[in-house]
Amino acid sequence: xxxxxxxxxxxxxxxxxxxxxxxxxxxxxxxxxxxxxxxxxxxxxxxxxxxxxxxxxxxxxxxxxxxxxxxxxxxxxxxxxxxxxxxxxxxxxxxxxxxxxxxxxxxxxxxxxxxxxxxxxxxxxxxxxxxxxxxxxxxxxxxxxxxxxxxxx
Amino acid sequence: xxxxxxxxxxxxxxxxxxxxxxxxxxxxxxxxxxxxxxxxxxxxxxxxxxxxxxxxxxxxxxxxxxxxxxxxxxxxxxxxxxxxxxxxxxxxxxxxxxxxxxxxxxxxxxxxxxxxxxxxxxxxxxxxxxxxxxxxxxxxxxxxxxxxxxxxxxxxxxxxxxxxxxxxxxxxxxxxxxxxxxxxxxxxxxxxxxxxxxxxxxxxxxxxxxxxxxxxxxxxxxxxxxxxxxxxxxxxxxxxxxxxxxxxxxxxxxxxxxxxxxxxxxxxxxxxxxxxxxxxxxxxxxxxxxxxxxxxxxxxxxxxxxxxxxxxxxxxxxxxxxxxxxxxxxxxxxxxxx
Amino acid sequence: xxxxxxxxxxxxxxxxxxxxxxxxxxxxxxxxxxxxxxxxxxxxxxxxxxxxxxxxxxxxxxxxxxxxxxxxxxxxxxxxxxxxxxxxxxxxxxxxxxxxxxxxxxxxxxxxxxxxxxxxxxxxxxxxxxxxxxxxxxxxxxxxxxxxxxxxxxxxxxx
Numbered sequence: 177x178x179x180x181x182x183x184x185x186x187x188x189x190x191x192x193x194x195x196x197x198x199x200x201x202x203x204x205x206x207x208x209x210x211x212x213x214x215x216x217x218x219x220x221x222x223x224x225x226x227x228x229x230x231x232x233x234x235x236x237x238x239x240x241x242x243x244x245x246x247x248x249x250x251x252x253x254x255x256x257x258x259x260x261x262x263x264x265x266x267x268x269x270x271x272x273x274x275x276x277x278x279x280x281x282x283x284x285x286x287x288x289x290x291x292x293x294x295x296x297x298x299x300x301x302x303x304x305x306x307x308x309x310x311x312x313x314x315x316x317x318x319x320x321x322x323x324x325x326x327x328x329x
Numbered sequence: 330x331x332x333x334x335x336x337x338x339x340x341x342x343x344x345x346x347x348x349x350x351x352x353x354x355x356x357x358x359x360x361x362x363x364x365x366x367x368x369x370x371x372x373x374x375x376x377x378x379x380x381x382x383x384x385x386x387x388x389x390x391x392x393x394x395x396x397x398x399x400x401x402x403x404x405x406x407x408x409x410x411x412x413x414x415x416x417x418x419x420x421x422x423x424x425x426x427x428x429x430x431x432x433x434x435x436x437x438x439x440x441x442x443x444x445x446x447x448x449x450x451x452x453x454x455x456x457x458x459x460x461x462x463x464x465x466x467x468x469x470x471x472x473x474x475x476x477x478x479x480x481x482x483x484x485x486x487x488x489x490x491x492x493x494x495x496x497x498x499x500x501x502x503x504x505x506x507x508x509x510x511x512x513x514x515x516x517x518x519x520x521x522x523x524x525x526x527x528x529x530x531x532x533x534x535x536x537x538x539x540x541x542x543x544x545x546x547x548x549x550x551x552x553x554x555x556x557x558x559x560x561x562x563x564x565x566x567x568x569x570x571x572x573x574x575x576x577x578x579x580x581x582x583x584x585x586x587x588x589x590x591x592x593x594x595x596x597x598x599x600x601x602x603x604x605x606x607x608x609x610x611x612x613x614x615x616x617x618x619x620x621x622x623x624x625x626x627x628x629x630x631x632x633x634x635x636x637x638x639x640x641x642x643x644x645x646x647x648x649x650x651x652x653x654x655x656x657x658x659x660x661x662x663x664x665x666x667x
Numbered sequence: 668x669x670x671x672x673x674x675x676x677x678x679x680x681x682x683x684x685x686x687x688x689x690x691x692x693x694x695x696x697x698x699x700x701x702x703x704x705x706x707x708x709x710x711x712x713x714x715x716x717x718x719x720x721x722x723x724x725x726x727x728x729x730x731x732x733x734x735x736x737x738x739x740x741x742x743x744x745x746x747x748x749x750x751x752x753x754x755x756x757x758x759x760x761x762x763x764x765x766x767x768x769x770x771x772x773x774x775x776x777x778x779x780x781x782x783x784x785x786x787x788x789x790x791x792x793x794x795x796x797x798x799x800x801x802x803x804x805x806x807x808x809x810x811x812x813x814x815x816x817x818x819x820x821x822x823x824x825x826x
Contacts, residue, residue, distance in 0.1 A: 291728075328730060377784060480776070481774060522676040532687075
């Protein structure tokens with residue numbers, strides 16, 4: 177009996193300590209990924225950094241959708257993670273957030289896994305794609321979304 | 330009179346000349362609805378509180394019992410009754426309403442047998458001509474007093490029992506036609522150290538066995554003397570335990586001779602778990618169902634053994650064991666009935 | 668503990684208890700666990716639906732949707748308790764309907780209904796938390812103890 181308990185305890189510790197980094201980037205591109213590259217005619221609302229972030233993140237197999245928008249100062253990213261990977265959600269978020277911050281040192285990077293932010297960003301992306309958005313109103317929207325993501329219970 | 334150590338034999342034949350049996354909605358769906366005089370559709374009986382509803386049940390059963398006999402309220406000397414709630418207030422308020430000199434008693438679910446035994450004794454010794462004896466209980470008031478709020482979604486174990494909503498009342502007279510109370514055995518407290526208030530049947534079985542054994546020893550008769558031995562509210566577990574224990578003690582009681590009020594009143598499939606309980610359980614089933622059987626001549630002699638667990642919510646929380654009691658009263662069909 | 672208590676009893680009572688226990692119907696623990704798992708899971712499923720609804724149609728994030736979801740579930744519990752359905756679910760599901768927030772709501776609401784006949788101050792007011800009170804007391808107390816342990820561990824540099 178005692179031996180069994182020890183064994184189970186050992187397995188638990190091993191499995192929880194085993195993967196120090198929650199995610200590993202894979203070589204082959206993820207095909208079922210939900211993302212759109214946005215090209216805007218207006219230079220002021222360029223989504224270059226957001227597209228870079230999407231390209232970098234799309235190397236992770238576990239990510240199912242990426243929504244990202246950037247202004248000249250800020251970059252906000254929402255990722256959706258595969259259902260059974262959600263057990264490690266906090267770890268994944270931490271790792272990806274760190275990675276993105278290193279990738280864009282001169283931007284304020286905000287990475288979240290929240291569904292609501294993904295929905296809001298998707299709407300914003302649609303608008304940007306149709307080119308009907310001025311720089312000012314985009315910045316306003318982004319600020320609103322960032323505030324929402326920081327709201328706590 | 331006194332025979333043996335704790336048994337009275339009534340040679341003057343105190344007679345139950347009429348009964349009043351009232352029930353609630355859950356009892357109406359049970360297996361013996363035709364044995365009730367009044368059945369209510371509403372748990373509240375249109376009153377402000379469940380306690381008032383219980384009082385109403387008791388009042389109605391007294392009125393029915395009086396109405397069915399030709400006796401006026403003023404002719405009745407005493408009202409001997411009790412119930413479970415706090416300081417037996419529903420019964421005391423009933424006594425106020427009907428205005429008959431009142432003796433309040435308490436022995437939980439054994440109250441029905443205790444009041445019947447006392448009434449028979451008083452009548453037998455010439456202390457009174459007519460006595461109303463009865464008891465009442467209400468599912469919601471008992472739940473509130475002893476368990477949880479009615480609508481609380483706690484899971485009850487399969488040993489727990491369902492308190493009967495109802496009231497049963499018997500008018501005992503010096504003379505008249507009807508079933509005769511022939512003897513009574515007053516039980517003593519039996520405490521087997523059981524502390525689980527959700528297994529009262531198991532706790533009370535020991536008391537029932539003790540009283541039944543004493544009754545047969547004191548009266549020097551055999552169990553086959555009775556057509557039925559009716560226990561109060563032992564439920565499935567208590568019935569099995571007591572029957573096995575009686576067999577172990579060498580009393581030969583047949584399976585079909587040993588019935589329980591708590592298993593008679595409800596149908597299979599009603600969510601009552603181990604069976605029914607409550608003071609009204611034995612009162613309602615005996616005064617309704619079994620006395621009707623006596624009157625129809627289906628049975629001739631029965632022994633009512635009402636069992637009670639005399640704990641309080643306080644004693645349970647202070648981890649005291651449940652003191653149990655059982656009183657036995659034998660009822661036989663009168664000379665003019667077949 | 669129980670054995671210690673039993674030893675004080677006279678042998679007659681011990682024999683009787685053993686005799687009685689042989690005939691006692693036991694709680695079907697495994698079946699109850701399964702029912703609790705299914706019903707509890709179903710309640711959580713409804714909670715998830717409500718939460719998702721709030722995320723999609725209102726201005727709540729996954730984080731902030733928790734509060735309105737809880738409130739909605741308690742509101743539903745209130746109706747079920749008042750109509751006398753929740754206690755039946757409870758008898759069937761046991762812990763499955765007691766552990767989610769709906770169980771806590773039911774404990775408060777059922778007490779409030781029960782003691783209404785004794786007035787609003789001394790009846791409802793003082794008895795409303797009769798069943799739920801211990802949850803609050805020991806919830807707060809154990810949170811305090813855990814926080815204390817954590818503080819000490821951090822101070823000593825263990826974590």
